[in-house]
Amino acid sequence: MLDKEGIAKRIAKEIKDGYYVNLGIGIPTLVANYIPKGMDVVLQSENGLLGIGPFPFEGEEDPDTINAGKQTITILPGSAIFDSAMSFGMIRAKKVDLTILGAMEVSEHGDIASWKIPGKMVKGMGGAMDLVASAENIIVAMQHVNKAGESKLLSKCSLPLTGINCVKKIVTELAVLQVLPEGGFKLLERAPGVSVEEIKAATAGKLIVEGEVPEMVI
Amino acid sequence: MLKVVSGADEAVHDIQDGMTLMLGGFGLCGLPEKCIAALVKKGVKNLTCISNNAGVDDFGIGLMLKQRQVKKMISSYVGENAEFERQLLSGELEVELIPQGTLATRCMAAGYGMPAIFTPAGIGTEVAVGKEVRNFNGKDYLMEMAFDADFAIVKAWKGDTMGNLVYRSTARNFNPVMAMAGKVTIAEVEELVEAGEIDPDHVHTPGIYVHRIFKGENYEKRIEQRTVRKK
Numbered sequence: 001m002l003d004k005e006g007i008a009k010r011i012a013k014e015i016k017d018g019y020y021v022n023l024g025i026g027i028p029t030l031v032a033n034y035i036p037k038g039m040d041v042v043l044q045s046e047n048g049l050l051g052i053g054p055f056p057f058e059g060e061e062d063p064d065t066i067n068a069g070k071q072t073i074t075i076l077p078g079s080a081i082f083d084s085a086m087s088f089g090m091i092r093a094k095k096v097d098l099t100i101l102g103a104m105e106v107s108e109h110g111d112i113a114s115w116k117i118p119g120k121m122v123k124g125m126g127g128a129m130d131l132v133a134s135a136e137n138i139i140v141a142m143q144h145v146n147k148a149g150e151s152k153l154l155s156k157c158s159l160p161l162t163g164i165n166c167v168k169k170i171v172t173e174l175a176v177l178q179v180l181p182e183g184g185f186k187l188l189e190r191a192p193g194v195s196v197e198e199i200k201a202a203t204a205g206k207l208i209v210e211g212e213v214p215e216m217v218i
Numbered sequence: 219m220l221k222v223v224s225g226a227d228e229a230v231h232d233i234q235d236g237m238t239l240m241l242g243g244f245g246l247c248g249l250p251e252k253c254i255a256a257l258v259k260k261g262v263k264n265l266t267c268i269s270n271n272a273g274v275d276d277f278g279i280g281l282m283l284k285q286r287q288v289k290k291m292i293s294s295y296v297g298e299n300a301e302f303e304r305q306l307l308s309g310e311l312e313v314e315l316i317p318q319g320t321l322a323t324r325c326m327a328a329g330y331g332m333p334a335i336f337t338p339a340g341i342g343t344e345v346a347v348g349k350e351v352r353n354f355n356g357k358d359y360l361m362e363m364a365f366d367a368d369f370a371i372v373k374a375w376k377g378d379t380m381g382n383l384v385y386r387s388t389a390r391n392f393n394p395v396m397a398m399a400g401k402v403t404i405a406e407v408e409e410l411v412e413a414g415e416i417d418p419d420h421v422h423t424p425g426i427y428v429h430r431i432f433k434g435e436n437y438e439k440r441i442e443q444r445t446v447r448k449k
Contacts, residue, residue: 046318047244047391058446063247063439064375064389070245071445081387083394083422084244084270085326088319092337111342121303122315124295129345130319133338164342
């Protein structure tokens with residue numbers, strides 16, 4: 001079974017040289033720490049930056065320079081700054097190669113619910129609806145089951161949706177799964193020490209297992 | 219030019235109860251803090267505020283919420299404000315949550331003189347309820363209307379007496395698109411220079427969009443999430 005860092009490490013393997021990548025808040029943010037050295041990857045921040053750098057050293061914070069999570073950051077050489085309309089313009093026009101975000105639920109048709117729990121204070125969708133509606137390559141990073149022990153991989157989402165038919169791949173503490181165009185979660189890899197049976201038990205939606213499922217290498 | 223005003227009080231003097239305002243900024247970054255302070259002082263009420271966020275309890279639009287000056291917020295994310303939450307749950311405050319890209323592009327449409335945009339954001343979700351859907355090349359898009367705001371209030375780093383604006387770093391965010399979208403646009407700047415001192419090639423917002431400009435003093439520029447690494 002993987003911890004959060006492990007999930008981030010495994011997702012980092014999906015990043016290719018030359019990619020522009022948008023990382024959501026939570027586990028996706030950790031992925032930045034595992035991008036292989038020597039790879040040219042540019043991180044997009046939807047508040048208007050291509051080229052997110054590491055957090056500033058103490059005393060060097062710039063209130064004008066933040067990421068989409070409103071954290072102080074630095075800007076790497078070769079970066080570009082732009083306004084919010086252009087930021088979502090490049091997202092809508094599919095210029096961003098990979099989008100990694102968290103979710104509360106994903107359906108076997110690639111629907112995602114990530115922004116609202118009825119009866120609880122709703123904070124808003126931020127840029128998530130824009131990202132999932134336009135991005136072609138979306139990976140969800142999340143826990144396989146929620147705190148109550150219920151599966152987050154469902155045949156149909158129960159929570160209000162963020163977008164439909166959009167998630168392509170899911171990485172959890174148990175497995176890597178691909179959402180098939182015809183519906184269903186195809187099991188691609190098992191986390192170290194996790195059996196197919198355990199993954200089956202934690203997946204409420206349609207799980208497709210073909211042949212031997214390899215253990216992931218991270 | 220007659221665009222230069224003495225300060226925030228003069229800039230907002232004719233903002234009336236019930237008006238619709240756009241306020242630039244992302245979180246507390248690039249926020250028109252001087253105009254917000256002037257609006258709090260003026261006590262104008264029943265405002266509809268279009269802004270990506272709603273500030274925090276004691277800074278940004280949170281200050282206007284505390285004085286019950288806001289009737290309705292149109293935002294994409296309103297997370298960090300306890301007073302906001304209280305007013306929302308008690309029904310005192312109306313809130314319309316819309317996708318962030320839709321918010322930015324509805325501003326852009328207003329500034330470009332276009333009545334509406336088509337975006338896939340929100341298709342298949344509750345955001346699409348009651349809205350016109352059009353299919354282009356096999357994909358569904360929602361029709362979203364351009365905003366109609368009485369005033370746009372923005373913050374820039376530098377401006378000149380012609381109203382030309384230059385922003386700094388990610389404090390740019392929503393400011394340029396909102397500056398273009400107001401019937402009247404007010405710009406507060408950290409540095410106000412004479413016409414000619416900004417290279418025309420470096421202007422982010424052309425002065426034609428800006429009606430009033432002033433230099434704000436002693437910017438607080440509060441940080442919402444101070445995050446650092448060790449040396």
